[in-house]
Amino acid sequence: MAITEVNLWFAAGVLFAVYLATTIVYRLYFHPLAKFPGPTLAAITDYWELYQDFFREEGGHLYLELDKLHEKYGPVVRIRPNEVHVKDSHWMDVLYPGSLERRDRDPLVGTAIGTPYATIGTGPHALHRIRKAAIAPFFSSRSVAEMEEMLQDRASIFCQTLENQISKVLDMRVFFFAWTTDFITGQIFGNSAGVFWDGERAHNYFDIMFDFSGKFPLTKHFPWLVTMGLALPLAAWKILFPSLVPYVSIYKDLLDRAQNACIAHTDKSNVNPKDGKEDIFETILTSDLPPEEKTPKRMANEVFNLLVAGSLTTAKTATYGIFHVLANPDIYERARAELKEAIPDNKSMPSLKTLQKLPVLTAIIKETNRLGCVVTTRFPMISPNKDLQHGETAIPAGSSISMTYCKAGMDPSIFAEPNEFRPDRWIAGEQKPHDYDHYVLPFGRGSRVCIGAHLAYAQLYLLLAYAFRFFDMELYDTTRERDIDIKGGGPLGEPTRSTKGVRVRVKGVVA
Numbered sequence: 001m002a003i004t005e006v007n008l009w010f011a012a013g014v015l016f017a018v019y020l021a022t023t024i025v026y027r028l029y030f031h032p033l034a035k036f037p038g039p040t041l042a043a044i045t046d047y048w049e050l051y052q053d054f055f056r057e058e059g060g061h062l063y064l065e066l067d068k069l070h071e072k073y074g075p076v077v078r079i080r081p082n083e084v085h086v087k088d089s090h091w092m093d094v095l096y097p098g099s100l101e102r103r104d105r106d107p108l109v110g111t112a113i114g115t116p117y118a119t120i121g122t123g124p125h126a127l128h129r130i131r132k133a134a135i136a137p138f139f140s141s142r143s144v145a146e147m148e149e150m151l152q153d154r155a156s157i158f159c160q161t162l163e164n165q166i167s168k169v170l171d172m173r174v175f176f177f178a179w180t181t182d183f184i185t186g187q188i189f190g191n192s193a194g195v196f197w198d199g200e201r202a203h204n205y206f207d208i209m210f211d212f213s214g215k216f217p218l219t220k221h222f223p224w225l226v227t228m229g230l231a232l233p234l235a236a237w238k239i240l241f242p243s244l245v246p247y248v249s250i251y252k253d254l255l256d257r258a259q260n261a262c263i264a265h266t267d268k269s270n271v272n273p274k275d276g277k278e279d280i281f282e283t284i285l286t287s288d289l290p291p292e293e294k295t296p297k298r299m300a301n302e303v304f305n306l307l308v309a310g311s312l313t314t315a316k317t318a319t320y321g322i323f324h325v326l327a328n329p330d331i332y333e334r335a336r337a338e339l340k341e342a343i344p345d346n347k348s349m350p351s352l353k354t355l356q357k358l359p360v361l362t363a364i365i366k367e368t369n370r371l372g373c374v375v376t377t378r379f380p381m382i383s384p385n386k387d388l389q390h391g392e393t394a395i396p397a398g399s400s401i402s403m404t405y406c407k408a409g410m411d412p413s414i415f416a417e418p419n420e421f422r423p424d425r426w427i428a429g430e431q432k433p434h435d436y437d438h439y440v441l442p443f444g445r446g447s448r449v450c451i452g453a454h455l456a457y458a459q460l461y462l463l464l465a466y467a468f469r470f471f472d473m474e475l476y477d478t479t480r481e482r483d484i485d486i487k488g489g490g491p492l493g494e495p496t497r498s499t500k501g502v503r504v505r506v507k508g509v510v511a
């Protein structure tokens, strides 16, 4: 019989069907995670997650679904063919230990963000360690202490700008984001993006970042979209996907900057842009990393991640802080009274150390981090050589295991009425059945913990202290249900799509 085109297609179809059937049977009955409970579709295909996060309701649905899954199946649930999710606030230290114990990261984290070569998405434990060591000193507690003058200057600009907004309604998500963007760009490049406060530019830039994070579920499951996309010239993007042009432009700009930094470094003609201090590229180029870690592409990945991680997160936390305090007038009054005493006038601003000792402000920031824990995505880890024991259950070596940092802070067995914003739970004198600090993990835990925590805290203390101290503010058509509570989102939780932002009217200045 002659081999016709129809026969070839038929044979290919049969082969594909056999492949699918054997994959399904293997994943359901013979896979090392086959005995773990969970939805059947989740055990069969990664695309179950894509359905939850991209196509179901408003997107980002898996985060909301996790509690229901744990109620139904128990503390360890299979949520992808090779991933189990664990819900047990006391087990965080097992999954996220210090750097002496080996944990690799599931490579899907890097591909989702579109920056597989950045520290955050680095798979192998040893490679992660050296990448992190090269950038962490830039944001260490010592470096942040050295930044204090600059932080205070920027905080004054924040106040002056807010003064110009009297009687206007501001979306604080965008206002804070513009400020943190200018700060982080100034810090890592030596000159800031200049979006604070240019309302239109700030809104545009915010929309780009927001839109980009909404694409994570797609890039996670189709990483070639990023690779192929970045290889295309901008002109092609303008025709094919005009809405993504701004995002690609940012990445390409970083690539150019990284290339220029390499040339300047080789020429030894690098002009330090920050009064003798290095920018982030120079920090990487002069680090102990081997040459293959100093390529423009790798550095652009790293810096892109720093731009996103160092702006949206802190801005979102500050926004939650403003909302919860303004929504609770008694707390607002107590914060103002405390700050009025600590900062009698605007002529001499207190140091960060002084602000960090204020009990009400500190309790507000801790409670905001607990309730408003902004990073809702999972960060799956792999223990490559050793099974991890959860109670009686051994989770096999090589499996992807995830937990959701935010869930510990919302655990009702640790925090009574977790959904309530109650800073008093942090204030000395209140009975604490647990070491609360141990269970609030906005910055993650263990070897992968955020490198920007010191900077973020410094910014939160300054922005919130000065906003509460020097301005009389009120919420404007903003509700917790519509504009704050998480209903999905990308890596950072988002409220419903009908949100109008977290809007505040600045009524006046307080002397």
Ligand code: HEM
Binding pocket: 119, 120, 121, 132, 139, 306, 309, 310, 311, 313, 314, 317, 374, 375, 379, 405, 442, 443, 444, 445, 447, 448, 449, 450, 451, 452, 453, 455, 456
């Ligand atoms: C309130 C603000 C912030 C929050 C809530 C936050 C949260 C987080 C979380 C949850 C992680 C992941 C931990 C893990 O991988 O398991 C992370 C990692 C990271 N963050 Fe932040 N972050 C904040 C601010 C910043 C800032 C200001 C910077 C930069 C200056 C930054 C840079 C990074 C980097 C580079 C990583 C990767 C660390 C690693 O892989 O070891 N973050 N952050």
